Amino acid sequence: MNYESPMTDPVNTFKTFDLTRVPSPCFVVDEVAIERNLKILADVQARSGAHVFLALKAFSMFALAPLISRYLSGVCASGLYEAKLGREYFSGEVATFSAGYKAADMPEILALSDHVIFNSPGQLARFRPMADKARKAGGKVEIGLRINPEHSEGWTEKYDPAAPCSRLGTPISQLSEGDVAGLDGLHMHTLCEQGFEPLARTWAAVEHQVGPWLKRMKWINLGGGHHITQPDYDRDGLIALVRRIRADHGVEVYLEPGEAVALHAGILVGEVLDLPENGMPLAITDISATCHMPDVLEAPYRPALLGEADTGTTYRIGGPSCLAGDVIGDYTPAAPFSVGQRIAFLDQAIYSMVKTNTFNGVPLPAIALWNSDTDKLRILREFGYEDFRNRLS
Numbered sequence: 001m002n003y004e005s006p007m008t009d010p011v012n013t014f015k016t017f018d019l020t021r022v023p024s025p026c027f028v029v030d031e032v033a034i035e036r037n038l039k040i041l042a043d044v045q046a047r048s049g050a051h052v053f054l055a056l057k058a059f060s061m062f063a064l065a066p067l068i069s070r071y072l073s074g075v076c077a078s079g080l081y082e083a084k085l086g087r088e089y090f091s092g093e094v095a096t097f098s099a100g101y102k103a104a105d106m107p108e109i110l111a112l113s114d115h116v117i118f119n120s121p122g123q124l125a126r127f128r129p130m131a132d133k134a135r136k137a138g139g140k141v142e143i144g145l146r147i148n149p150e151h152s153e154g155w156t157e158k159y160d161p162a163a164p165c166s167r168l169g170t171p172i173s174q175l176s177e178g179d180v181a182g183l184d185g186l187h188m189h190t191l192c193e194q195g196f197e198p199l200a201r202t203w204a205a206v207e208h209q210v211g212p213w214l215k216r217m218k219w220i221n222l223g224g225g226h227h228i229t230q231p232d233y234d235r236d237g238l239i240a241l242v243r244r245i246r247a248d249h250g251v252e253v254y255l256e257p258g259e260a261v262a263l264h265a266g267i268l269v270g271e272v273l274d275l276p277e278n279g280m281p282l283a284i285t286d287i288s289a290t291c292h293m294p295d296v297l298e299a300p301y302r303p304a305l306l307g308e309a310d311t312g313t314t315y316r317i318g319g320p321s322c323l324a325g326d327v328i329g330d331y332t333p334a335a336p337f338s339v340g341q342r343i344a345f346l347d348q349a350i351y352s353m354v355k356t357n358t359f360n361g362v363p364l365p366a367i368a369l370w371n372s373d374t375d376k377l378r379i380l381r382e383f384g385y386e387d388f389r390n391r392l393s
């Protein structure tokens with residue numbers, strides 16, 4: 001297959017899009033870019049024999065569920081609500097992992113999920129009788145345990161589930177044969193926006209210990225964080241590794257990328273509301289870092305702006321909220337901003353759309369679906385005062 005695509009220049013996909021066609025603010029997702037990513041993932045799936053799931057935590061746009069389900073084997077969920085969404089809209093399997101399950105949610109989670117993955121032997125022991133009961137009653141749910149490989153590849157502790165004192169996964173050094181007896185599978189997730197090599201090194205660090213356990217299991221889930229749809233990702237390396245794990249250990253291999261499904265496929269459109277000055281040119285917009293792109297402050301990172309230039313007036317762009325730190329970053333647009341002008345931040349389909357909130361009563365962005373081949377545009381969702389009010393009492 002030929003993957004020469006606008007992904008090598010993500011701006012390309014949206015540079016022809018007229019930003020005034022949507023309400024502001026608004027997430028605009030290009031279904032052509034999503035399908036291009038899905039084709040790459042489906043190819044990896046077909047050539048490696050892995051089962052590739054969409055991680056709903058990164059991208060939950062259920063309007064695209066029929067398209068996504070045509071290419072991928074299922075979804076991974078972070079708890080009851082995502083498992084419900086996965087079952088309701090997507091076809092294929094549902095794998096659920098949470099760092100802590102509540103007893104009240106467990107019967108429904110067990111009924112909705114093909115795999116339920118526990119974070120600790122404690123949670124496993126607490127809920128195993130429920131899982132056994134569900135299976136005796138004809139349920140097909142399989143159970144697994146998340147391990148912490150105690151091998152770090154992360155650049156920052158906040159995004160490194162293998163960092164010291166991490167609460168995610170059971171440290172592999174604490175596990176014995178007895179802890180994993182009777183399990184259907186193991187899960188590990190330690191990567192974040194990474195290429196193939198960190199996965200290869202992580203697997204090499206744990207294989208000698210998990211290999212003998214896998215002999216009595218059905219699957220290993222290698223989590224997410226694999227940037228498989230980036231042009232420079234070593235997909236042949238991944239395919240070879242998956243094939244080798246399947247052959248050597250006799251297990252099915254699951255991958256659950258989130259970002260890779262919607263990389264370079266969505267923008268967040270906003271409007272310039274005011275252009276004051278204080279030590280430098282400022283731009284107040286109806287896009288808020290804290291409400292609409294919280295990872296800008298949490299990660300932190302600087303999202304790219306559509307149409308940035310090397311020279312010109314540099315503005316500090318920020319949101320309308322009261323938070324002094326509601327700053328998206330410093331940007332130099334190709335031409336000076338004017339009030340009322342539309343702007344767009346790139347790569348906002350992933351994580352931003354699922355993390356929005358209405359702090360200060362800041363309106364939620366609308367959601368639109370665009371087809372960059374046909375130019376067809378659909379405004380799928382607009383939010384109003386009621387959406388703000390209904391989260392409160």
Ligand SMILES: Cc1ncc(COP(=O)(O)O)c(C=O)c1O
Pocket residue numbers: 055057058076097189191192193223224225226256257258259260
């Ligand atoms: C358990 C698990 N699986 C999958 C993912 C998806 O990761 P990404 O969107 O980076 O591919 C995450 C992300 O945090 C995760 O915690």
